[in-house]
Amino acid sequence: MNAPSAPNDEASLPDGLVWNRRHMLGIEGWSAAEITAVLDLSDRYVEQNRRADKRSTELRGRTIMNLFFEDSTRTRTSFELAGKRLGADVLNMSVGSSSVKKGESLLDTAMTLNAMRPDFLVVRHAQSGAPKLLADKVNCSVLNAGDGTHEHPTQALLDALSIRRRKGRLEGLTVAICGDILHSRVARSNIHLLGTMGAHVRVVGPPTLIPSSIDRMGVEVFTDLDEGLKDADIVMMLRLQSERMNGKFVPSPREYFRFHGLTSERLKVAKPDALIMHPGPMNRGVEIDSEVADDIGRSLILDQVEFGVAVRMACLRLLASTQKQSN
Amino acid sequence: MPAPARLYAKAIQLMPLIAFTNARLLDPASQHDETGTLVAEGGKITAFGAGVAAPEGAQIVDCAGLCLAPGLVDMRVAVGEPGEEQRETILSASRSAAAGGITAFAMLPNTTPVIDGIAGLEFVARRAREAKLVKIFAYGAVTQGAAGRDLAEMGLLAEAGAIGFTDGTNAIGDALTMRRALSYARAFGKVIVQHPEEPSLAAGGQMNEGEISTRLGLSGISRAAEIIMLERDLRLVELTGGRYHAAHLSTAEGVELIRDAKSAGLPVTCDVAPPYFALSEIDIGDYRTFAKLSPPLRTDDDRRALIAGIADGTIDAIASDHAPQDQDAKRVPFAAAAPGVVGLETLLPIALELYHKGAIGLLDLLARMTFAPAKILGLPLGQLKVDAAADLVIFDLDRPWVINADAFRSKSKNSPFDKRPVAGAVVMTVVDGRIVHQS
Numbered sequence: 109m110n111a112p113s114a115p116n117d118e119a120s121l122p123d124g125l126v127w128n129r130r131h132m133l134g135i136e137g138w139s140a141a142e143i144t145a146v147l148d149l150s151d152r153y154v155e156q157n158r159r160a161d162k163r164s165t166e167l168r169g170r171t172i173m174n175l176f177f178e179d180s181t182r183t184r185t186s187f188e189l190a191g192k193r194l195g196a197d198v199l200n201m202s203v204g205s206s207s208v209k210k211g212e213s214l215l216d217t218a219m220t221l222n223a224m225r226p227d228f229l230v231v232r233h234a235q236s237g238a239p240k241l242l243a244d245k246v247n248c249s250v251l252n253a254g255d256g257t258h259e260h261p262t263q264a265l266l267d268a269l270s271i272r273r274r275k276g277r278l279e280g281l282t283v284a285i286c287g288d289i290l291h292s293r294v295a296r297s298n299i300h301l302l303g304t305m306g307a308h309v310r311v312v313g314p315p316t317l318i319p320s321s322i323d324r325m326g327v328e329v330f331t332d333l334d335e336g337l338k339d340a341d342i343v344m345m346l347r348l349q350s351e352r353m354n355g356k357f358v359p360s361p362r363e364y365f366r367f368h369g370l371t372s373e374r375l376k377v378a379k380p381d382a383l384i385m386h387p388g389p390m391n392r393g394v395e396i397d398s399e400v401a402d403d404i405g406r407s408l409i410l411d412q413v414e415f416g417v418a419v420r421m422a423c424l425r426l427l428a429s430t431q432k433q434s435n
Numbered sequence: 436m437p438a439p440a441r442l443y444a445k446a447i448q449l450m451p452l453i454a455f456t457n458a459r460l461l462d463p464a465s466q467h468d469e470t471g472t473l474v475a476e477g478g479k480i481t482a483f484g485a486g487v488a489a490p491e492g493a494q495i496v497d498c499a500g501l502c503l504a505p506g507l508v509d510m511r512v513a514v515g516e517p518g519e520e521q522r523e524t525i526l527s528a529s530r531s532a533a534a535g536g537i538t539a540f541a542m543l544p545n546t547t548p549v550i551d552g553i554a555g556l557e558f559v560a561r562r563a564r565e566a567k568l569v570k571i572f573a574y575g576a577v578t579q580g581a582a583g584r585d586l587a588e589m590g591l592l593a594e595a596g597a598i599g600f601t602d603g604t605n606a607i608g609d610a611l612t613m614r615r616a617l618s619y620a621r622a623f624g625k626v627i628v629q630h631p632e633e634p635s636l637a638a639g640g641q642m643n644e645g646e647i648s649t650r651l652g653l654s655g656i657s658r659a660a661e662i663i664m665l666e667r668d669l670r671l672v673e674l675t676g677g678r679y680h681a682a683h684l685s686t687a688e689g690v691e692l693i694r695d696a697k698s699a700g701l702p703v704t705c706d707v708a709p710p711y712f713a714l715s716e717i718d719i720g721d722y723r724t725f726a727k728l729s730p731p732l733r734t735d736d737d738r739r740a741l742i743a744g745i746a747d748g749t750i751d752a753i754a755s756d757h758a759p760q761d762q763d764a765k766r767v768p769f770a771a772a773a774p775g776v777v778g779l780e781t782l783l784p785i786a787l788e789l790y791h792k793g794a795i796g797l798l799d800l801l802a803r804m805t806f807a808p809a810k811i812l813g814l815p816l817g818q819l820k821v822d823a824a825a826d827l828v829i830f831d832l833d834r835p836w837v838i839n840a841d842a843f844r845s846k847s848k849n850s851p852f853d854k855r856p857v858a859g860a861v862v863m864t865v866v867d868g869r870i871v872h873q874s
Contacts (some may be wrong), residue, residue: 136650193516215766235768236652237722256770258652293652320655 125149127426131243131250134259135300143268146422150269153418157193167196167428170227174200175218176253177233182388182413183253187230190420196227214238217244222246227431228424231255236293249427257291263387264297266419268305270313270411271342274383279306284336284378285327286312287346287368287395290319290357294387295346299325312336314368316357331369340378342387345370345396361394366422371397375406382410452476453868454489458498458829462505462819463802474504475825478867480503483819496870498829501862504801505817506569506826508809509782510706511628511682511754513604513775515846517558518547523759523846525559530567531779531845533872536828536861537755539570539809541781543603544581551576551587553595560596568871570826572598572812577616577627581605583634586615593623598812601628601682604729604758608634610667617677626678626704626811629668631689632730636660636761641770643716643731651722653769656731658686665692672701681705682810683756685730687813695750703757704811705749708756709785710776712741714851723773724765727852728756731774745803746795752808753800755782759847777845781838781852783830787859790832797832825868834860 110207117168121127125145135143156162174190176184184200186256191198201221213222214233221229231239236256243250254260272278283302289295302309303326311322312330323329337343346403358364375382384400384407392398401407455473460483462468473483474490489495509532515522523531525542532540541636542559544550550559556573563571575592579585581602589600591776600620607613620627637660642648666682669692672679684690684707696703710728715735719726726732744750758775764771783806790800808816816826840853864872 213763213767233768235770237770238768240721241766241768256652256768257654296650296652319649320644320657322649324646325650 121429127286130430131217132261133239133252135261135264135297140304146265147269149305149422153421162193165195167194170196172196172198172228173226174230177203187420189417217243242247256291258293259297260293261297262420263294264301268301268415269415269419270408281341282308283342284310284312284340285344288317288348289313290317291349292346299327337378340382342383348394355381365394370400372399452493454493455496455498456489458503460503463798464806464818466798476870480821480823480825501829502832503829505805506828507536507804508808508817509537509540509755512540512757513543522761525562526566527846529566532569533864534844535780536783536864538826538866541572541598544574544576545603549576549581550709551579556595569866574599574601577602583608599626605633606630606632606833614671617675621677625681628680629679631661631664633660633664643668643733647716661686662688665689669696678702683708685707685711687735687737690740690749691746704751706752706754707741707750715786722769724769725849727772727774731773742794753786753803755779760849765849775848780843784857784859791858827865829863830861836860
């Protein structure tokens, strides 16, 4: 039923993959070997997901709870599909309508769910560090699906997979992460991941949206888009996160697009084969021009969505292997 | 000018005759350090020194060579009563203070309701009388509701015993309001205590702004928030001649500004709290909410500059900045957590780290927690002196122990110092010649 390459033995990971983490809370501190392990396993799941029968049984009997305190159709659906394709039971807790609205604390909610013995809690929360708070209290694996402006590890992994499948490598590439760096957990996870894998990372944005001391994270900082895009292999656009903003960081979307919006004209200074990425959802005409976003030859935006499912399958599978060990 | 009224009642019964023998008598005000006996009667010190003998019929406390110093005076304590008694009551704060060797503390007006009127002061006085442990003084709010707009009835509050004025945990952000407060308080000889943090720069901030806040994805509070507010306030002090006290400094530049202001002769004082010289932003680690403070913990360079400021006297006082928070306020994501640290029971051991490290002499260190804050508040406390109140702390300078937050008398356990090994332990606390704590 499964392709020969698909890992299906619960007891061990294929090809001597080594995995020791119980939770996935952020990329910071991961080794290149750990990142590579996820990406290699993800490649196999990309193949599985392209078959007519997409289902395997590696996580049969395990329970995944999607606990999204912030709305997200894309990421939640991706995790849901990932779990189902591995044969797990997946529950989506719609937190907005549950006891949290009645004043129950985050920890009480988590402890209640924990008592139902899930194997995974997939958590998205508007506040940085919320998954870490839960991970300290529950006895299942916690997967961070985005916390505040801290990290979004599976997004960085799917971005890396998308790049690696097109460019064949990560090392030595120049990646320009552009836009609202300050409010972006995607940027932070990508900076950690790409830096660890030997890419040259730039951050580009208006000075008010560049976080303090970010150069200390090993990136080059640009406030001029043309300079930041020069000779880039990868252009990663970020969404202007108006909903996280406390007051105005830029005068208007119009002005933002004028100086920081990606157009095909602007892109000319990048490498001729430069690829465009966006974690979505896009604000067309604010940070990215439709012409660029929809350019099939250059845009990785739909690859990112497709590979997101594979990466999340790999993450769940790897975490399941440590659960097995610890039981 | 009326003397500052004390908001506690002396024990009604006759104070016993008591003698503390074989004690290392430490009086920072007179730089007195010798082994001898201290005698108290009627709640007051009647004699002390090497040649003093215990009088006939006195209760004898043999100190076995331990240190005996004036009881600590803590000029910055938040209590949850009235309004948030689950965090701390006046009684639990009194017990906690007594256990920490603190014989007098000044309470911030940030209660519910805010202490911005006589009724609030009278309530505190009554509760302190009932607790009958340590001396409790209260600040009045500078502005109504500590909201930073309209001045509270500072004159009436002063008459009713307010020890000074502050909006406590709120900064007085409006420059004109601050100018008027400084001017107006002069008439009553009272100090204005500021939380020096520019509110618009600090809004929404969770920790010190810098590499760590960027990595953790927490919005930062720039050091400039403190620096700007101090610079502004010092100009207003120059303009008005009002007496100004900057609470819980957190930055190196803040220390520098106060140092310069003092050498320019401005009527300015300041304090620092133990977390700021014992910890830094690194201690936040993976979102430890117990290390969330307002102002935030800063860098290690700031920490060192604060220690230098304590040593050279730029920083007049060390206050606990006691801020009890219950579990619900701390067991939440960092951004949702309330700031603050309980400090009454860790003030002395954490401060003594500075002595043990050789950063400051013992008498000078004790000065920062006794007569220096007393002087800022105009209180005749914090000294070993004949006829002074027999408010004393007896402590073992070197005894090693491990801080255990669960054992705190405070109702709240939010201490970043839990499990920290320290040296120096309170053995006995005496208020008006009466033993209020013994361990």
